[in-house]
Structure formats: C-alpha cells, structure tokens
Amino acid sequence: MFANSVMNRRLNLYRKLPLVAIVSLAILVMATPVMTIPSSTGYMVNDWAYVLSYEEDADLESLCRYIEEETTVEIYIVTTADLEGYDINRYSYLLFNDWGIGKEDVNNGILLTFYYEDLNETHFAYDFRIEIGRGMEGAITDAEAGRIARDNFTFWFDWGYIYDGFYEGIAELYNEFADDPSVVSSEGNPVGLAAFQAWGYTNPWIAGLIIGFMLSFGFIWIQASLAKGPQCFAPLAFTVITLLFAWWWDSSLAVLFYGIIFALGGTAVLRGAGRVRPGGGRTEGGGYTRW
Amino acid sequence: MDSRQVVCIVLLGLVVVGVGAAAVIILPYNDIISQKLEAENKWSAIQIQFERKIELIPQLVTVVENYTSFEAETLAQLTSLRTQWLILNGSPSEQANVSTQLNLQLNSLFIAVQENYPTLYASALYIGLFDEITGTENRITQAKLDYNDAVTAYNTKIATFPGNLDAGMFGLQPMILYAAS
Numbered sequence: 001m002f003a004n005s006v007m008n009r010r011l012n013l014y015r016k017l018p019l020v021a022i023v024s025l026a027i028l029v030m031a032t033p034v035m036t037i038p039s040s041t042g043y044m045v046n047d048w049a050y051v052l053s054y055e056e057d058a059d060l061e062s063l064c065r066y067i068e069e070e071t072t073v074e075i076y077i078v079t080t081a082d083l084e085g086y087d088i089n090r091y092s093y094l095l096f097n098d099w100g101i102g103k104e105d106v107n108n109g110i111l112l113t114f115y116y117e118d119l120n121e122t123h124f125a126y127d128f129r130i131e132i133g134r135g136m137e138g139a140i141t142d143a144e145a146g147r148i149a150r151d152n153f154t155f156w157f158d159w160g161y162i163y164d165g166f167y168e169g170i171a172e173l174y175n176e177f178a179d180d181p182s183v184v185s186s187e188g189n190p191v192g193l194a195a196f197q198a199w200g201y202t203n204p205w206i207a208g209l210i211i212g213f214m215l216s217f218g219f220i221w222i223q224a225s226l227a228k229g230p231q232c233f234a235p236l237a238f239t240v241i242t243l244l245f246a247w248w249w250d251s252s253l254a255v256l257f258y259g260i261i262f263a264l265g266g267t268a269v270l271r272g273a274g275r276v277r278p279g280g281g282r283t284e285g286g287g288y289t290r291w
Numbered sequence: 292m293d294s295r296q297v298v299c300i301v302l303l304g305l306v307v308v309g310v311g312a313a314a315v316i317i318l319p320y321n322d323i324i325s326q327k328l329e330a331e332n333k334w335s336a337i338q339i340q341f342e343r344k345i346e347l348i349p350q351l352v353t354v355v356e357n358y359t360s361f362e363a364e365t366l367a368q369l370t371s372l373r374t375q376w377l378i379l380n381g382s383p384s385e386q387a388n389v390s391t392q393l394n395l396q397l398n399s400l401f402i403a404v405q406e407n408y409p410t411l412y413a414s415a416l417y418i419g420l421f422d423e424i425t426g427t428e429n430r431i432t433q434a435k436l437d438y439n440d441a442v443t444a445y446n447t448k449i450a451t452f453p454g455n456l457d458a459g460m461f462g463l464q465p466m467i468l469y470a471a472s
Contacts, residue, residue, distance in 0.1 A: 089432065089433070143419030145426075146418065147415075
C-alpha cells in the first residue's frame with residue numbers, strides 16, 4: 001500500500017516533468033536581459049531611427065561607397081532609437097568592433113552613431129558620436145573629430161537637418177584623410193579561389209543555376225546507371241562532390257539552396273510537364289474483347 | 292571469468308577514465324589560462340590609455356598658463372600628480388588613488404576655465420585639448436569595461452564545473468574587477 005502510493009506519486013512527478021521543464025525554460029528566457037548589439041546588415045547607412053528619407057538614405061549610401069572606392073576608408077552610419085541598454089559611447093565601441101568596421105591591416109573605419117529620442121510631437125533630442133578606427137587616429141584626432149562634429153554635423157542636426165549634417169560632416173571628414181596615405185589599405189580585392197567564392201556569394205542566383213544543372217545531371221546519370229550495378233557509384237560520387245562544392249562555394253548555403261530549387265523546378269517543368277494530363281476523355285464502349 | 296578478460300576490462304576502464312579526466316581537466320584548463328592572459332592583456336590596455344591621458348597634462352598646463360596666471364595652484368597640483376603617477380610602480384590601489392585626485396583637479400580646472408576665462412574657454416586650442424582629454428577618458432572607460440568583461444568570463448569559468456576542479460588543483464584565484472571610481 002505504502003509502496004504503491006510512493007510509486008503513484010513518482011509517476012505523477014514524471015508526468016509533470018515536461019511542464020516543469022517548459023515553465024522553467026520560459027522563466028529563464030524571460031529573465032535573460034537582452035543586451036545584444038544588432039548584427040551587420042551589409043549596408044553602410046543603417047537608418048534604424050527613420051530620420052532619413054529613402055532618397056537621402058540612398059544618397060548617403062552611395063557617398064560612403066564612393067569614399068570607400070576612392071580611399072578604402074569605410075564610413076558607416078547608424079541611426080537608432082534604442083541603444084540596447086548601453087550608453088552611446090559603449091554602444092558605438094561595441095558595434096564598431098562587432099562589425100569590424102574598416103580594413104584589417106590599417107583599421108581605417110569610421111562609425112557615426114546618431115541616437116534619436118522622441119520628446120513629443122514637435123521636438124526631439126539626440127546624441128551623436130563619431131567613433132574613429134585605430135588607424136584613423138593620426139588623420140582625425142579627437143580634437144578634429146570634435147571640431148567637425150560641432151561645426152559640420154551637430155550644427156545642422158540642431159535644426160533638424162539630419163541629412164545635411166551627415167553629408168557636410170562626411171565631406172569634411174573626407175577632406176581630413178583624403179590625402180593621407182597611411183589610411184589606405186593595401187588589402188586588394190580577393191584573387192583566385194577567394195574571388196570565385198566572393199563572386200558566388202554576391203551572385204547566388206547564377207551560381208545556383210550552375211549547381212542546379214550539375215545536380216540535375218547527377219540525378220539523371222544516377223537513374224540511368226542504377227541498373228548497371230557497381231557503375232552507379234560514379235554518378236553518386238559526382239552528386240556528392242557537387243553538394244560539397246556548393247557548400248564550399250558559399251558556406252551560407254544560399255548557392256546550394258538556389259541550386260536545389262533550380263534542379264527541382266527544372267525537373268518539374270521539363271520532365272514533369274508531359275505527365276500531368278488534364279483528363280476528361282470518354283468512351284462509348286467500342287472495341288474488342290477476347291473471352 | 293578468465294583472468295585475461297578481467298585484465299582487459301580493467302585496462303579498458305583505465306583508458307575510459309583517462310580520456311574522461313583529459314576532457315574534464317586539461318581542456319578547460321587551457322581555456323581558463325587563455326582567458327586569464329586575455330584579462331591581463333586588457334589590464335595593460337587600461338594602463339596604456341592612462342599613459343595617454345598623463346601625457347596630455349603638460350600640454351593642458353602650458354595652454355592654461357599662457358592665458359591666465361590665477362590658476363597657478365591647480366596647475367602645480369596637476370603637475371605634481373602627473374609626476375606621482377610616473378613614479379608609481381603599477382600598484383592598482385595607489386594608481387586608483389592618484390587617478391581620482393587627478394580627475395578632481397582636472398574637473399575643478401575645467402569648471403574654473405568655463406566660469407572665469409571665456410576667451411580661453413572659447414579658444415580652439417583649449418577646445419581641442421578638452422576634446423582630447425574627454426576622448427582619452429572614453430578610451431579608459433571602454434578599456435575598463437573590456438577588462439571587467441574578461442575578468443568576469445574568467446571568474447565564471449573557474450567558479451563553474453568543470454573549471455572549478457582545475458581551480459582547486461592548480462590554485463587559480465579569481466581576479467578582481469575594476470570598481471567604478
């Protein structure tokens with residue numbers, strides 16, 4: 001009797017275990033403070049506070065890319081209404097180092113952080129910081145950054161001309177380092193296999209088309225050689241190598257994804273089309289039967 | 292059971308225990324040591340930024356001296372604190388002490404300049420130096436926060452399993468956080 005009740009209690013406990021696990025997991029997730037720096041977007045202008053119009057955003061983006069092409073210096077803009085619990089100095093510092101702004105050999109990055117705060121319908125407050133990469137400190141000292149921030153950036157920001165402030169300030173920063181050879185990175189564009197990988201990364205659709213052709217070929221080859229015994233290992237190996245190649249080409253697997261899409265889609269369109277028949281034909285019973 | 296079988300089982304057990312010990316003791320130990328070295332590196336980063344700040348003081352003193360003869364006492368204090376810093380031999384508590392005094396003197400100087408010497412306060416040279424000192428302060432702050440992050444990671448490692456085994460075996464002590472001044 002006693003043992004039985006203990007066993008029952010234990011059973012009840014075991015039944016409740018998943019519930020307990022789920023509840024404690026939920027508490028854990030909710031109790032974890034969220035202090036994470038947003039990850040890189042691939043754009044140089046990140047207008048998360050929506051202080052720029054679409055045209056202004058695109059214009060600053062092309063300005064920053066032009067400067068990068070001319071001097072290899074990377075200027076990033078981040079506008080945000082949420083500093084993730086940090087102050088703006090720490091936020092800029094962490095985001096700069098997290099994204100790795102600037103080229104690795106000379107650390108020639110600049111981050112412009114604009115923290116926007118709504119006060120009411122008509123007024124806003126802001127904090128602004130110029131974060132200078134380690135290699136740019138010779139070209140733009142803290143004193144120069146301060147002068148440019150006061151005279152060219154915040155001078156316009158104070159009147160609500162966000163785009164004008166960014167444009168003029170970036171132009172002024174550019175003047176400071178434009179003729180400085182020490183900020184020019186010697187990291188060339190990638191060559192050889194790295195260039196091939198980079199091309200696949202930037203053109204996943206086209207690379208995926210190639211992978212798709214190879215996969216389709218591999219599948220057809222497998223089907224053709226299945227009945228021939230050991231010979232079917234060659235097409236199997238070919239397919240596996242194709243998959244590994246796609247993986248190596250783009251480790252984010254976008255190329256492989258598009259490749260499989262193209263292979264399946266191509267097969268469905270080219271080989272499947274004839275087999276999907278609409279139906280609807282009728283017979284009157286004509287013909288011949290052999291009993 | 293055959294005696295050879297027993298030997299075989301015992302050997303197998305020893306191998307399993309050995310591999311387990313390696314996994315539990317040696318691998319975390321390397322992690323812990325590399326984290327400790329990283330924290331020490333972050334500590335030296337703080338020192339480097341402090342040096343930068345100390346090097347700015349003579350410039351500030353010169354600029355202020357040229358404009359005014361009234362703040363001579365503060366300037367002398369600043370210079371003597373700088374000398375004190377330079378002859379310190381890296382003891383953290385001494386350093387914190389001098390650093391706090393230095394900040395107090397700097398703040399009083401900045402306020403005095405702002406209130407009493409408008410031409411100096413508005414001069415490009417002074418503004419530039421002020422920006423440099425503020426920027427250096429920010430570098431010191433970031434370096435301290437980085438140091439504390441590294442120390443916390445290290446302390447967490449040696450307080451939790453399996454790192455606590457290593458800490459007990461090799462006598463690893465938790466490192467001290469840089470407290471806010």
